[in-house]
Every structure is written in C-alpha cells, then in structure tokens.
Amino acid sequence: xxxxxxxxxxxxxxxxxxxxxxxxxxxxxxxxxxxxxxxxxxxxxxxxxxxxxxxxxxxxxxxxxxxxxxxxxxxxxxxxxxxxxxxxxxxxxxxxxxxxxxxxxxxxxxxxxxxxxxxxxxxxxxxxxxxxxxxxxxxxxxxxxxxxxxxxxxxxxxxxxxxxxxxxxxxxxxxxxxxxxxxxxxxxxxxxxxxxxxxxxxxxxxxxxxxxxxxxxxxxxxxxxxxxxxxxxxxxxxxxxxxxxxxxxxxxxxxxxxxxxxxxxxxxxxxxxxxxxxxxxxxxxxxxxxxxxxxxxxxxxxxxxxxxxxxxxxxxxxxxxxxxxxxxxxxxxxxxxxxxxxxxxxxxxxxxxxxxxxxxxxxxxxxxxxxxxxxxxxxxxxxxxx
Ligand SMILES: [Zn+2]
Numbered sequence: 001x002x003x004x005x006x007x008x009x010x011x012x013x014x015x016x017x018x019x020x021x022x023x024x025x026x027x028x029x030x031x032x033x034x035x036x037x038x039x040x041x042x043x044x045x046x047x048x049x050x051x052x053x054x055x056x057x058x059x060x061x062x063x064x065x066x067x068x069x070x071x072x073x074x075x076x077x078x079x080x081x082x083x084x085x086x087x088x089x090x091x092x093x094x095x096x097x098x099x100x101x102x103x104x105x106x107x108x109x110x111x112x113x114x115x116x117x118x119x120x121x122x123x124x125x126x127x128x129x130x131x132x133x134x135x136x137x138x139x140x141x142x143x144x145x146x147x148x149x150x151x152x153x154x155x156x157x158x159x160x161x162x163x164x165x166x167x168x169x170x171x172x173x174x175x176x177x178x179x180x181x182x183x184x185x186x187x188x189x190x191x192x193x194x195x196x197x198x199x200x201x202x203x204x205x206x207x208x209x210x211x212x213x214x215x216x217x218x219x220x221x222x223x224x225x226x227x228x229x230x231x232x233x234x235x236x237x238x239x240x241x242x243x244x245x246x247x248x249x250x251x252x253x254x255x256x257x258x259x260x261x262x263x264x265x266x267x268x269x270x271x272x273x274x275x276x277x278x279x280x281x282x283x284x285x286x287x288x289x290x291x292x293x294x295x296x297x298x299x300x301x302x303x304x305x306x307x308x309x310x311x312x313x314x315x316x317x318x319x320x321x322x323x324x325x326x327x328x329x330x331x332x333x334x335x336x337x338x339x340x341x342x343x344x345x346x347x348x349x350x351x352x353x354x355x356x357x358x359x360x361x362x363x364x365x366x367x368x369x370x371x372x373x374x375x376x377x378x379x380x381x382x383x384x385x386x
Contacts, residue, residue, distance in 0.1 A: 011047075012382075012383060014037070014039055014043065014047060015047045015050065015051070015383060016380070016383040017037050017039075018033060018037060018039070018044060018047045018048065018051065019051055019056060019057070019076075019379065019383065021033060021036050021037060022051070022057055022074055022075070022076050023076045023101075023379070026057075026073075026074060026075040026076045027060060027073035027074060027075045028073065028074055029071035029072065029073055029074070030044050030045055030048060030071065030072070030074070031071055032071075033048070033074070048074060055077055055080050055139040055140075056076065056077055056080050056379075057074050057075070057076060057077060058074070058075060058077050059072050059073065059074055059075075060072075060073050060074075060075055061073065076100070076101070077100075078099045078100045078101035078103070079099055079100070079136065079138055080100060080138055080139050080140050081100055081138050081139065081140030081141060081142065081143040081378065082097055082098065082099055082100070082105070082132075082135040082136075082138060082141070082142055082143065083097075083098050083099075083100065083142065083143050083144055083145065083146065083371045083372075083374040083375045083378070084096070084097055084098075084128055084131060084132060084142065084144070084145035084146070084180075084182075084371060084374065085098060085145070085146050085147075085148075085367040085368060085369070085370040085371025085372070085374065086124060086128065086145060086146070086147045086148070086367065086370055087147075087148045087189060087192065087366040087367035087370060088112070088120075088124065088147060088148065088149040088150065088165070088189070089112070089150060089189070089215060089216070090112070090113075090150060090164045090165055090215070090216040091111070091112060091113050091216075092109055092110055092111050092112050092113070093109070093110040093112055093120075093123075093124050093127075094107065094108070094109055094110075094363075094364075094367045095107070095108045095110065095124065095127055095128050095131055095367070096108075096131075096364075096367050096368070096371060097131045097132065097134060097135060098368075098371045098375070100143070100375050100378075100379070102199065102200050102368060102371065102372055102375070104368075105134065105135070105136075106131055106134045107131075108127040108128070108130070108131055110123050110124055110127045112165075117165075117167045117170045120165075121170075121172070121175050121176065121179070122179070124176075125176060125179035125180055128145065128180055129179075129180065132180070132182075140378070142182050143182070143183075143374060143375065143378035144182050144183040144184065144185065144374035144375075144377055144378055145176065145180055145182055145183075145184045145185070145370075145374050146184075146185045146186075146187070146192070146369075146370035146371050146372065146373035146374035146375075146377075147172065147173075147176065147184060147185065147186045147187070147192075147370055148187055148188065148189035148190075148191070148192030148193065148366035148367065148369060148370040149162060149165075149172065149186060149187075149188065149189055150162055150164055150165060150188075150189045150213075150215065150216065150217060150219065151163075151164075151165060151167060151188065152188070152235050152238070153172075153186050153187060153188050153234065154233065154234055155234050156171075156173065157171070157172055157173025157174065157184065157185070157186035158170065158171050158172065158173070158174075158186075159172050159186070163217070163252040163253055164216045164217050164252070164266075172184075172186050173185070173186045183374075183377065183378075184374075185370075185373045185374055185377050187370070187373060188219060188221070188237065189213055189219065189325075189366040189370075190211060190212070190213040190219030190220050190221040190237055190366075191221040191228055191236075191237065191369075192221070192365075192366040192367075192369035192370040192373065193211050193213050193221055193324045193325065193359065193365035193366040193369055194209060194211035194220075194221025194222070194223055194228060194322075194365075194369065195221070195228065195369030195370075195372055195373060196361055196364070196365040196366060196367070196368035196369030196370075196372065197209070197211055197322055197324065197359055197360070197361060197365050197369070198223060198226065198369075199368070199369065199372050200361060200368050200372070201322075201359060201360040201361040201365060201368070202320070202322055202357055202358075202359060202360035202361075203223075203320055203322060206319050206320045207223065207224075207225050207226040207319070208223065208224050208225065208316070208317070208318045208319050208320070209222070209223050209318055209319065209320045209321070209322060210222050210309075210312050210313075210316055210318045210320070210321045210322070211223075211322045211324055211359070211365070212239070212305075212309070212312075212321065212322065212323050212324060213324050213325040213365075213366065214263065214264055214265070214305065214323055214324070214325050214326065214327035215264065215265050215325040215326045215327070216264060216265055216266050216326075217240045217260045217264055217266070218239060218240030218259055218260040218263060218264050218308070219237055219238060219239065219240055220237040220238075220239040220312070221237060222236065222237055222316060222318075224316075239259065239308065239312065240258060240259050240260035240264065241253045241255060241258045241259070241260065242258065242259050242308065242311070243255060243256070243257045243258060243259075244257060244258070244259045244262060244304070244307055244308060245257030245261075245262070248261060248262070249261040249262075259304070259307075259308045262301070262304035263301055263304035263305040263307075263308060264301075264327075265280050265326045265327065267301060267304070268280070268283065268297055268298070268300075268301045269283075271297050271300065271301075272294075272297055275293055277294075280326060280329075283297065283298075284329055284330065287330070287332070287333050294333075295333050298330050298333035298334050298337075299333065299334070299336075299337045300337075301327075301330070301334060301337075302330075302333070302334030302335070302336070302337025302338045302341075303337045303338075303340075303341050305323070305327075305334060305337075305338050305341075306337060306338040306339075306340065306341025306342045306345070307341055307345065309321055309338060309341075309342050309346075309356065310341065310342045310344075310345035310346040311345075311346075313342065313346045313347075313350045313351060313354045314346055314347050314350050317350050317353065317354075318353075318354055319353060319354065319355065320354070320355050320357065321354055321355070321356045321357070322357055322358065322359050322365075323338075323356070323357070323358050323359065324358070324359030324361075324363075324365045324366075325359075325363060325365070325366070326363060328358045328359050328362055328363065329362075329363075331358045335358075338356060339356065342356065
C-alpha cells in the first residue's frame with residue numbers, strides 16, 4: 001500500500017502527540033493515552049510500539065485497574081540519552097549534563113573574565129567535553145547541547161552583539177558544533193531562563209510571563225500563551241536598553257540612561273565603588289551582616305528595578321514577573337522597594353493580576369532552560385513541534 005504525504009504527516013503528528021503526553025504525564029496506560037489524545041486504542045498501540053522500538057518509551061509493572069485486567073503502564077525513558085546545557089555569562093560560564101527529563105547529573109563552572117571569544121569558546125568546549133564523558137551509556141548518547149548567552153543572537157546561532165562580553169559576530173553554534181560534535185541550539189540567556197522557569201521552576205503553572213534576567217545587564221524572556229516572543233529578527237526582549245533617564249549615564253550600547261545602568265549587578269557595583277567594594281558577593285555578605293550602606297544600595301537598585309517592571313506590567317499584562325540571574329540573591333533587600341515602586345507606578349488592573357516573584361531555580365534558570373532546548377530539539381526531530 002502506498003502511503004500518501006497526508007497520511008504520513010498525520011501519523012507523524014499523532015506520534016508526536018503520544019510521545020508528548022507520555023513525557024509530560026507518565027506513567028500512563030494505553031487506555032489512558034487513548035482517552036487523553038482521542039486516538040483509538042489500535043493506533044495508540046502501534047505508535048507506542050514504535051516509540052518502544054526507538055527506546056524512548058518502556059513498560060513498567062501493572063497499574064491500578066478500573067475493573068478488569070490491570071493495565072501495563074508506559075513511562076518515558078529519560079535515560080535514552082543525555083543533554084548539555086551551557087549558560088555563558090560575563091565572568092563565568094556554567095555547564096550541566098542532564099538526562100532527558102532535566103535532572104542534572106554533573107556540572108562544571110568555567111571562569112571567563114577577560115577572555116576573547118575564541119579562547120572562551122575553547123575553554124567552554126573543553127569543559128563540556130569532559131562533562132559529556134561522564135554520561136552513562138545510553139541508546140542515543142549525547143543528543144545535543146543548548147546554550148544561553150548574554151547577547152543578541154540571530155536565527156543561525158550567531159552572537160551578533162554581546163556588549164558586556166565584548167563579542168561581536170561570533171558564530172557560536174557553528175564553532176561549538178565543530179568542537180563538540182553534537183547538534184547545538186543557541187539562544188539569548190533571558191529566553192533560556194524563561195524556558196527553564198516555565199519547564200522546571202516557578203512558572204510551571206503559568207503561560208504569560210516576563211522573566212527578567214538581572215545580572216551584569218538586564219534582558220527579558222517573555223512568553224504569551226506559553227510561547228516565547230521572538231520579534232521580527234529574533235532580537236526580542238532587550239529591555240535593559242530602554243531609557244529611564246533622559247540625560248542619564250552612558251551605556252555600552254551607545255544610548256544614555258538605559259535601565260541596566262541603574263538596576264543591574266554592574267550598576268550596583270558602580271555605586272559601591274566609593275565604599276571600596278568591587279564584588280557582588282561582598283555586597284551580599286555585607287547586607288547579610290546588616291551593613292546599612294549595602295542595604296541602602298540594594299534598596300536603590302530595587303527602586304530602579306521597580307520602575308522598569310511597572311512599565312513591563314503595563315505593556316504585557318503578565319500573570320507572573322520573575323526576577324532571575326544574580327539579583328535573585330538580593331531578594332531580601334530589594335523585594336520591598338520593588339513592590340512599593342510597582343504599586344505606585346503601574347496601572348491598577350494590570351497590577352492586580354501580576355505576581356512578582358523570584359526565579360525558583362536561582363541562578364540555574366538559564367542553564368536548565370538551555371539543556372531543555374537541546375532535549376526538545378532532539379524529541380521533535382523527525383516529529384512535529386506541538
Ligand atoms: Zn544601553
């Protein structure tokens with residue numbers, strides 16, 4: 001029998017749906033899958049058979065019967081392969097090895113300070129290769145690597161401009177694929193952070209979120225209906241470069257008075273300079289110890305963060321605003337200032353619906369989201385993105 005293009009497509013779609021449900025809800029019986037997907041039992045059985053042959057799904061013991069024979073339960077084989085997540089920050093990069101369900105198996109930190117792009121990428125690749133060597137044996141091995149980078153990334157995985165890293169036109173995807181020998185997905189780190197929190201963190205139940213990565217600079221990953229906003233060229237979310245002071249401080253982007261000049265980790269370090277403090281960690285320690293100077297600086301940064309967050313709440317009407325990256329560590333001292341400014345400056349209807357919280361994966365949102373991108377690229381390869 002000849003299979004038409006349409007039949008082939010429908011089968012591919014159905015198989016993607018079945019796998020998607022098993023990944024999200026296993027253990028499931030074939031009958032439950034049939035109920036969930038609306039596909040008849042014979043179709044479900046055929047598709048499950050193929051997925052089992054592909055080693056993505058396997059059977060475990062018997063489930064609870066609703067009368068009659070106890071059903072065989074199906075689970076997603078999260079150890080069918082492993083993925084790498086990489087978060088490239090300004091001072092250091094973090095790389096993790098995860099299973100297909102996002103559990104971290106091993107981790108590496110790589111210092112990057114004052115490195116040019118080539119040597120930074122070589123150092124990252126070396127650390128990642130040693131991580132990859134730690135993966136247990138599996139049918140698919142390393143399925144890919146996902147990268148979140150603090151910069152503007154195009155759809156070919158080239159970092160066009162990363163002002164804080166001082167990278168310009170770096171073909172990151174291509175360079176890493178050459179050095180790692182696996183497929184690589186590159187995204188902006190705020191997008192990766194939003195994905196990490198949506199899949200594994202504080203935004204699991206949410207669909208319209210603003211994830212703010214507040215580190216050396218400020219970027220946003222924004223989802224509407226659970227989908228990341230990309231913009232025409234893929235450059236969505238550079239909120240750190242919106243002007244909050246007409247004649248404010250010069251920014252590396254060429255503008256004056258950018259939000260990140262007042263509300264980021266580098267902004268607070270600049271303010272702390274007269275106090276002889278040059279590390280964010282030291283400021284956190286001082287604030288923990290009750291230093292009035294450190295606490296005052298965090299309040300000031302909290303207020304500046306609040307100004308931008310109020311505008312984002314008015315613009316996007318999100319259900320959840322998550323503050324992520326390094327600034328999550330300052331929650332105790334910036335929280336009340338943010339809440340106060342947002343209450344004073346945002347529209348009442350919008351404010352009532354928006355919760356402001358801190359990323360629950362702490363500084364691991366982006367690296368987890370990056371690994372998840374690699375897994376999701378593998379699981380939808382030859383299938384259909386739902
Ligand atoms: Zn700027």
